[in-house]
Amino acid sequence: MMRALLGLNFAFLLSDVALAENFSQPIIWQDLADTDLIRVNDTYYYSGSNMHFSPGAEILRSYDLVNWDLQGGNVYNKGIYASSLRFHEATGTFYWIGCIQGTGKTYIYTAPNIEGPWTQTSIIQNYCYYDDGLLIDDDGTMYVSYGKWVANGTQAKIWVAELTSDLQNKQSQVVFNTTEEIGYVEGSRFYKINGTYYIWLTNPGVGNGQIMLKSSGGPFGPYDSWHRVLENNGQPVHGGSSPYQGAIVDTPEGKWWYIAFVNLWPGGRLPVLAPITWDWTGMPNVQFVNGDDWGSTYPYPLPQVPVTPISKLDRFSGPTLGPQYEWNHNPDDIKWSVKDGLHLETATITDDFFSAQNTLSHRILGPHSNATINVDYSSMIDGDRAGLVVFRYDAGWLGITKNGTVTTLQMVDYAIMNSTGGWHTTNTGSVVDSVEVHGGSIWLRTSCDISGSSGSAKFSYSTDGKSYIQLGHTHVMDNSQLFFVGARYGIFNFATKQLGGSVVVKSFEISA
Ligand SMILES: *[C@@H]1O[C@H](CO)[C@@H](O)[C@H](O)[C@H]1NC(C)=O
Ligand SMILES: *[C@@H]1O[C@H](CO)[C@@H](O)[C@H](O)[C@H]1NC(C)=O
Ligand SMILES: *[C@@H]1O[C@H](CO)[C@@H](O)[C@H](O)[C@H]1NC(C)=O
Ligand SMILES: *[C@@H]1O[C@H](CO)[C@@H](O)[C@H](O)[C@H]1NC(C)=O
Ligand SMILES: *[C@@H]1O[C@H](CO)[C@@H](O)[C@H](O)[C@H]1NC(C)=O
Ligand SMILES: *[C@@H]1O[C@H](CO)[C@@H](O)[C@H](O)[C@H]1NC(C)=O
Ligand SMILES: *[C@@H]1O[C@H](CO)[C@@H](O)[C@H](O)[C@H]1NC(C)=O
Ligand SMILES: *[C@@H]1O[C@H](CO)[C@@H](O)[C@H](O)[C@H]1NC(C)=O
Secondary structure, eight states: OHHHHHHHHHHHHHOSSOOOSEEESSSSOSOOOSOEEEEETTEEEEEOOOBTOBTOOBEEEESSSSSEESTTOBOOOSSBOSOEEEEETTTTEEEEEEEETTTTEEEEEEESSTTOOOEEEEEETTOOOEEEEEEEOTTSOEEEEEEOOOSSGGGOEEEEEEEOTTSSEEEEEEEEEOOTTTOOOEEEEEEEETTEEEEEEEETTSSSEEEEEEOSSBTTBOOOEEEEEEESOOOSSTTSOOOEEEEEEEOTTSOEEEEEEEEETTTEEEEEEEEEEEOTTSOEEEOOBTTTBOOSEEEOSSOOOOOOOSSOEEOOOSSSOOTTOEEESSOOGGGEEESSSEEEEOOOBOSOGGGOSOEEEEEOOSSEEEEEEEEEOTTOOTTEEEEEEEESSEEEEEEEEEETTEEEEEEEEEEEEEOTTSOEEEEEEEEEEEEEOOSSEEEEEEEEEOSSSSOEEEEEEESSSSSOEEOSOOEEOOOOOGGGOOOEEEEEEEESSOSOOEEEEEEEEEEO
8 A cells, every 4th residue: 555655645745635534435426336347557447237328338437446437438338237347458458248138138349448439349149148247367268157037036046158259158057056045146247366266246135245156166166165245234325225236346556445336216326335355265355344334434445536526517519428428218319419509409209208319317416416407498399398307217307398489487297107017107297387488598407315215306497597496396206226227317308299399408517
């Protein structure tokens, strides 16, 4: 830790402002689930799940494991659950691998730089490597550890596949049948540490658990020892679950750290970080506090390196969108552009927000934040709806409604989808309050609170960007786990009568 200490002292000399000694959980108050982690020299990369949002798995970058930004960009893909990210030193290539639930196939993307371009290098047709972990062995051979989703937890199995040099399935076999004592396991991460093969699994069946399997042989096992690393170990984020499922990484100095997540619906799954030590049996242990609790704070792993903050103003200067945004559904790319503002033409004729294309979403920043947009609505046409929404499978929004020549601002609530018998909209929402507006430009704001298990959003508007007037009531977010994604802010524009209308979103600002 010599370098870390030097870094810290140096910062103290340069500045009168003392750097915080410890970081607090969560390290990012945003829904960033199913973590995988790698280190390339002194840079850390974090990949997560995007579920049905487009464009695909997000990758974050950090130099200190605590401050992360999204400068790394996205892996372009559709519909991803837990996926895996690795760097092959020998060829200088990044690998991303994930099964797309919708197609039942596994996709491998590669890139010479984390920012891309990412190329689809292989599609493995008959294998969905569910919740996969990629291992690149010292000789370059690639192995994947994975599961298969099974309803009956006691039957959970973990497989290992060896890939051919052209990244197809060469051979694959069960390496671990779980036991009654261990319970259901999934979420493989595959490591080779000091010559030993390990499979790191989440164990949601027993409390919120994590176990490590250790092979006494090669990548195919035998995995004849296991160790429970987590089981209901405290609540590092007030109101959240105990941590589980994540990935481990070492620092250049050989210290190990673990990023897991805690559930705190409706905000989502929030990443938490803790140090790991290894015992004489070659098994890892989390450094708990107060006995067996994951700490709500720990000393910084490394000297702090600030990154672009999440709370910021975006004027959409173009030519494209930053990686912090994701579309709800695949976008209709003809209908949007970025140039001195986000131009959104209506892409769908519907009265159902959930089925409208080209809603641009952003994870809500917790625990409390405002999101504010400035919209030019002068080119909306009869029947159009555009505004700022807070949504998952339930939604409340503040939006402009064009009805003939009349333009009103409406606060709408109670729009909901139901998962029973396939996702479908059961309520398109009702108008809670409205006010007539003029002038063609307006600021719309939502003030969100996802600090606990009852999230809420208030809506207000401004005609000068300075003083805000609240409209409607407080939207209460559904806090069930259904759907596995956290609530988001969204910017929408859809038609109920005919296409052709448009809006220009001049800015999007998150402040906290
Ligand atoms: C890692 O650091 C070494 C030594 O400085 C350098 O040669 C190598 O190019 C670096 N690798 C990457 C991917 O940056
Ligand atoms: C799982 O299936 C096995 C075999 O059919 C059965 O014995 C066991 O009770 C089932 N367990 C659960 C949790 O349903
Ligand atoms: C897993 O269980 C099956 C039978 O259900 C058995 O054939 C196989 O050898 C077991 N594999 C391991 C690695 O224990
Ligand atoms: C790996 O081996 C090195 C050298 O023996 C040792 O210092 C280190 O603690 C080991 N790491 C782990 C995770 O066992
Ligand atoms: C920092 O964390 C350490 C260990 O978790 C704890 O002992 C110490 O009191 C914390 N310091 C502050 C200022 O919170
Ligand atoms: C549009 O305005 C007409 C005439 O005032 C009214 O009858 C109708 O209900 C309005 N439609 C909507 C969707 O507000
Ligand atoms: C979803 O639909 C089912 C079946 O119609 C119903 O029982 C359930 O209450 C609905 N859930 C919600 C949240 O509306
Ligand atoms: C959030 O919005 C509310 C309502 O407009 C305002 O009173 C508050 O100052 C804003 N806070 C931040 C941090 O922007």
